[in-house]
Amino acid sequence: MHITSDIHLHSNLSACAKPESTPAALLKACRDQGIRTIGFSDHLWDKAVPGASKWYQPQDVDHVLSIKKALASDECQELSRGLKILVGCETEFLGGKQVGISRDAASLFDFVLIPPDHFHMKNYVFPADVTDPDGIKTIMIRRFMEIMALDLATAVVHPFHAMGFTPEMPYTVQSRISDNEYRECFVAAKQARCAIELNGCAARRDETHGSGDDQFSPEYIRMMTIARECGCTFSIGSDAHSPESIIGGVHKRLERFADCCGITDILQF
Numbered sequence: 001m002h003i004t005s006d007i008h009l010h011s012n013l014s015a016c017a018k019p020e021s022t023p024a025a026l027l028k029a030c031r032d033q034g035i036r037t038i039g040f041s042d043h044l045w046d047k048a049v050p051g052a053s054k055w056y057q058p059q060d061v062d063h064v065l066s067i068k069k070a071l072a073s074d075e076c077q078e079l080s081r082g083l084k085i086l087v088g089c090e091t092e093f094l095g096g097k098q099v100g101i102s103r104d105a106a107s108l109f110d111f112v113l114i115p116p117d118h119f120h121m122k123n124y125v126f127p128a129d130v131t132d133p134d135g136i137k138t139i140m141i142r143r144f145m146e147i148m149a150l151d152l153a154t155a156v157v158h159p160f161h162a163m164g165f166t167p168e169m170p171y172t173v174q175s176r177i178s179d180n181e182y183r184e185c186f187v188a189a190k191q192a193r194c195a196i197e198l199n200g201c202a203a204r205r206d207e208t209h210g211s212g213d214d215q216f217s218p219e220y221i222r223m224m225t226i227a228r229e230c231g232c233t234f235s236i237g238s239d240a241h242s243p244e245s246i247i248g249g250v251h252k253r254l255e256r257f258a259d260c261c262g263i264t265d266i267l268q269f
Contacts, residue, residue, distance in 0.1 A: 007039025008237025111154035120164030186230035203253035
């Protein structure tokens, strides 16, 4: 598969992005890699919704939409020639119905990304006292299904990737999720018309668990193959926080990973 889109890009409007992650730098990096649909998705918590952490409070709707001024500059306009430029956001999900964006605010964006597993945000997104794989799995599946019930997400990002633990934990948790449990989740995603993101983390080299030339995780291949069998549509997300992470070849690795899973149905805008 040939990838020409990336809708998970963090400019320096996101507090976790590198200072050099300017809109112009990201545009150039994506353009040089053959990406033709480029979606900015900075972190956001809507001021109209209670519950923002101190980290999220400055990253409100006005802050995230201010990228449009930068994209209107002569430099960005020149870099954007022949490209489709989208302005979306990545909001936060705390479980239940606690999502960091109102429907009114969501309507201002081209797309909304929602993560089910920002578990590195302890005692905010995730309880700090849950550390065992089965406990993490239970919460992760519940959060995924709750997001589907919200009917707000254009795509669910880096699904079933246990953040905030050891590097091995995502694979360990995924190995505890049965094929049937995955099917229930992905059928719900198809019914909700919510895309499943092919995130850069899925295409990382996995020397411990991988197989084949690229040594992709067999757990990730199993997960995404089931999603494809359930009829899901997929979005592409490098999750880049700097231009360097785009230049490093993440899209080519994602192409090879998608081929391993038989994925061809990519979200179109």
